[in-house]
Amino acid sequence: MDERAALRLLAGDLPHAGDDAAVLDGTVVTTDMLHETTDFPAGTTRYTAGWRAVGASLSDVAAMGAAATAAVAIYAAPSFDETDLGDFLRGARDVCAAVDAEYVGGDLDEHREFTVATTALGSLGDADPVLRSGAEPGDAVCVTGTLGRSAAALRLFERGEADRANDLFRFEPRVAAGRALAPHATAMMDSSDGLARSLHQLAEASDCGFRVGWEALPVDPSVADAAGNEADRRELAAHFGEDFELVFTVPEAALERAKEASPTPITRVGSVTESSAGVVADGEPLPDRGFTHSG
Amino acid sequence: MDERAALRLLAGDLPHAGDDAAVLDGTVVTTDMLHETTDFPAGTTRYTAGWRAVGASLSDVAAMGAAATAAVAIYAAPSFDETDLGDFLRGARDVCAAVDAEYVGGDLDEHREFTVATTALGSLGDADPVLRSGAEPGDAVCVTGTLGRSAAALRLFERGEADRANDLFRFEPRVAAGRALAPHATAMMDSSDGLARSLHQLAEASDCGFRVGWEALPVDPSVADAAGNEADRRELAAHFGEDFELVFTVPEAALERAKEASPTPITRVGSVTESSAGVVADGEPLPDRGFTHSG
Numbered sequence: 001m002d003e004r005a006a007l008r009l010l011a012g013d014l015p016h017a018g019d020d021a022a023v024l025d026g027t028v029v030t031t032d033m034l035h036e037t038t039d040f041p042a043g044t045t046r047y048t049a050g051w052r053a054v055g056a057s058l059s060d061v062a063a064m065g066a067a068a069t070a071a072v073a074i075y076a077a078p079s080f081d082e083t084d085l086g087d088f089l090r091g092a093r094d095v096c097a098a099v100d101a102e103y104v105g106g107d108l109d110e111h112r113e114f115t116v117a118t119t120a121l122g123s124l125g126d127a128d129p130v131l132r133s134g135a136e137p138g139d140a141v142c143v144t145g146t147l148g149r150s151a152a153a154l155r156l157f158e159r160g161e162a163d164r165a166n167d168l169f170r171f172e173p174r175v176a177a178g179r180a181l182a183p184h185a186t187a188m189m190d191s192s193d194g195l196a197r198s199l200h201q202l203a204e205a206s207d208c209g210f211r212v213g214w215e216a217l218p219v220d221p222s223v224a225d226a227a228g229n230e231a232d233r234r235e236l237a238a239h240f241g242e243d244f245e246l247v248f249t250v251p252e253a254a255l256e257r258a259k260e261a262s263p264t265p266i267t268r269v270g271s272v273t274e275s276s277a278g279v280v281a282d283g284e285p286l287p288d289r290g291f292t293h294s295g
Numbered sequence: 296m297d298e299r300a301a302l303r304l305l306a307g308d309l310p311h312a313g314d315d316a317a318v319l320d321g322t323v324v325t326t327d328m329l330h331e332t333t334d335f336p337a338g339t340t341r342y343t344a345g346w347r348a349v350g351a352s353l354s355d356v357a358a359m360g361a362a363a364t365a366a367v368a369i370y371a372a373p374s375f376d377e378t379d380l381g382d383f384l385r386g387a388r389d390v391c392a393a394v395d396a397e398y399v400g401g402d403l404d405e406h407r408e409f410t411v412a413t414t415a416l417g418s419l420g421d422a423d424p425v426l427r428s429g430a431e432p433g434d435a436v437c438v439t440g441t442l443g444r445s446a447a448a449l450r451l452f453e454r455g456e457a458d459r460a461n462d463l464f465r466f467e468p469r470v471a472a473g474r475a476l477a478p479h480a481t482a483m484m485d486s487s488d489g490l491a492r493s494l495h496q497l498a499e500a501s502d503c504g505f506r507v508g509w510e511a512l513p514v515d516p517s518v519a520d521a522a523g524n525e526a527d528r529r530e531l532a533a534h535f536g537e538d539f540e541l542v543f544t545v546p547e548a549a550l551e552r553a554k555e556a557s558p559t560p561i562t563r564v565g566s567v568t569e570s571s572a573g574v575v576a577d578g579e580p581l582p583d584r585g586f587t588h589s590g
Contacts, residue, residue, distance in 0.1 A: 117412035
């Protein structure tokens with residue numbers, strides 16, 4: 001069973017699961033695990049690791065349109081170095097402070113590989129969560145911020161430019177934007193698997209298609225420097241993922257109000273179409289896949 | 296830095312952390328990570344693993360005297376077998392149902408070693424949490440249920456008696472008992488590190504000592520079968536841990552009311568003394584350590 005089939009089993013079995021986070025009586029809960037070998041390239045500081053691991057869960061809270069309230073983390077490592085642990089905690093606390101949440105602690109665990117498990121909580125108050133399933137043909141599809149920062153960071157880590165890479169690797173979870181967009185958005189999720197996969201997941205959940213334009217994508221300036229050519233640039237912007245921006249749909253009539261409400265700039269990248277039209281970029285099918293190494 | 300020093304760093308740095316769980320606005324949050332090599336002996340079913348992993352976090356909620364509301368888990372494994380995952384989910388849901396909490400889902404992660412990270416939430420309403428720091432000299436010290444079940448289970452796993460071992464390995468988190476005891480208890484924690492370590496941790500937090508009697512310990516009947524001799528029996532009952540019973544202190548005058556209130560039988564194992572008296576069992580110092588293999 002592949003990971004997606006397993007996730008469907010999880011979701012199908014659990015009435016509150018699915019989407020970016022579970023919802024129970026107005027409380028949003030989401031949990032994530034990151035590993036050194038897959039998520040923290042050589043050169044990632046413990047400060048960045050704490051920021052990024054906790055930020056990834058806060059981003060899931062944002063994607064539901066909820067306020068972030070608290071986060072916890074488990075720090076698992078072969079040994080516990082005081083400086084490393086202190087740096088990690090500062091990162092965890094700082095990313096929480098950036099979105100008005102409280103880092104309320106966590107646990108330690110001895111483990112061969114540096115691994116972090118995080119859980120974030122959010123509050124919807126009386127509002128409904130924004131799910132992945134509400135997009136309607138004719139809606140605009142938009143993203144917050146820029147795409148490709150994490151991809152560019154990875155290239156910089158590979159080149160040994162760790163300082164710039166760490167800066168790019170720390171992202172602001174879009175909690176304030178998610179809250180502001182919630183009253184307008186018909187569907188929303190975060191872009192952690194890349195824009196292409198996000199569109200396919202929204203398409204599946206909403207039974208719709210998407211038409212986007214490559215030129216419309218808000219590609220981060222750092223990508224131009226990191227990418228070898230145009231094909232690579234598109235790969236980094238649309239497939240690499242891990243940017244933790246919000247991908248959302250909004251009725252045409254509400255687009256301007258959504259732009260004005262959001263504290264983070266938003267960019268319209270295309271439109272929602274009928275399901276039969278599939279997910280296309282400049283008229284070509286946009287494959288449902290993450291990053292493929294360009295060789 | 297050893298794990299305890301690191302945990303002190305965590306607690307000292309975070310106003311809401313420490314104790315068995317963090318508390319924020321009446322919500323209790325706790326998180327844990329378990330690994331195949333250290334926590335799930337050969338023969339542990341995925342059903343038991345799901346039950347036990349989620350149960351460990353629910354036990355931390357119980358130790359604060361809170362009602363358990365929800366739990367999530369991350370299932371990390373090298374591959375995702377449908378039967379394994381389904382069994383794990385059943386175990387996670389069943390242990391939640393046993394304490395009136397909801398299992399609200401989780402996430403999957405590819406990882407070399409089978410690893411589970413769980414988070415449980417609880418609600419205190421308007422009540423104060425029961426901390427580790429309130430024990431007073433003269434109070435009685437008590438435990439819920441019996442001690443040594445997990446130790447006996449481990450021996451049975453080693454002997455290949457996996458069915459009985461799995462039964463013993465699944466425990467009922469003492470959420471109902473924790474709620475009932477909360478109005479009476481002056482300090483409380485769970486016995487996941489063993490009775491001896493729990494007493495030392497309560498002694499440190501409350502600045503007190505403990506005097507317990509070996510004969511007073513409610514040793515689980517399964518231990519007699521598993522232990523080789525009396526020294527081994529004491530080792531399994533007081534040091535092995537992972538029983539997830541509650542260890543708590545209560546004023547003499549409230550002891551009978553606490554007994555009547557608790558849905559789980561409670562046993563008085565000794566008394567709280569002055570800090571200078573240390574932690575003693577039958578007059579001998581009870582070392583602050585977990586399980587030592589008896590050879």
